Amino acid sequence: MSYFLSIYTIIPFIVVVAFILVSATVKILREYERAVVFTLGRFQKVKGPGLVLLVPFIQEMVRVDLRIQVIEIPTQDVISHDNVSMKVDAVLYFNVVNPERAIIQVQNFLPATNMLAQTTLRAVLGQHELDEMLSERKKLSADVQSILDSQTELWGIKVSNVEIRTVELTDNMVKAIAKQAEAERDRRAKIIHAEAEFQASQTLVDAAKILSSIPAAMQLRYLQTLTEIGAEQNSTIIFPMPIDIIKPFLDLLEGADKVPAANGLIHGSTMKQVPLRA
Secondary structure: OHHHHHHHHHHHHHHHHHHHHHHHHEEEEOOOEEEEEEEOOEEEEEEOOEEEEOOOOOEEEEEEEOOOEEEEEEEEEEEOOOOOEEEEEEEEEEEEOOHHHHHHOOOOHHHHHHHHHHHHHHHHHOOOOHHHHHHOHHHHHHHHHHHHHHHHHHHOEEEEEEEEEEEEEOHHHHHHHHHHHHHHHHHHHHHHHHHHHHHHHHHHHHHHHHHHHOHHHHHHHHHHHHHHHHHOOOOOOOOOOOHHHHHHHHHHHHHHHOOEOOOOOEOOOOOOOOOOOO
16 A cells, blocks of 8 residues: 555656656747757757757757847937937847857847947937938938947847937927028028029020111010000000111201301301401
8 A cells, every 4th residue: 555655656756857857858949049059058059940959957058039129229318419409219120140149249139239229329320410310310320220230240130220210309499490491491582583583684685685686676576565555455655666766856856956057157056256466
């Protein structure tokens, strides 16, 4: 009787020990996972995916996820190159390409990459002015991504993308930017108006040269003007008279003023007394 009791007490213990040994020996990894295996604390190899067998109590492994991971970079206080204070946040995309380095070269690659991204973001944005941050956000994101990728390469990490999400300014700075934009629009409107005036005046000068070179064209223009005036219902009409039509009459008037008078003197002239000499 005591023999059977001892067997019944030993069997559960054996089952528990066997389960522990199997759990420590047999590991199953998914397609996106890799196992960094250590034998007595020394790196042996990277295994996976699929079935991985380990020697219990001698070998151990660390799982590494190879999928792209997304980290939200917290809001950072940044001072631009032109001394403008703002708050900037971003999103970081990266993945592990070398599981051995990701486990051995850095203690915990996830928070290490996050902290490095924060400092790099502040350093890069601090070298540029506010206008560049607002208009060249893609270029600045590419600069941050390039710097992060070069620094995390030793950790076996590939930074695939960095997106600057928001750039938050103070209320006073927003008002100043609005005033600047309004002044820029006014400047462009005045330039466009001045260019239009210049083009119109240049066209008028070209038209005047053509009309002055061809007298018949001036007469046709004069007749067209009279037609346009006659089409309108005006109580008073002023007829413009070209100087070419009036000039013959002016010449006749000047000739009439120079006709000799009856006393032999030219009309409009005075006789001077000449002293006689003895």
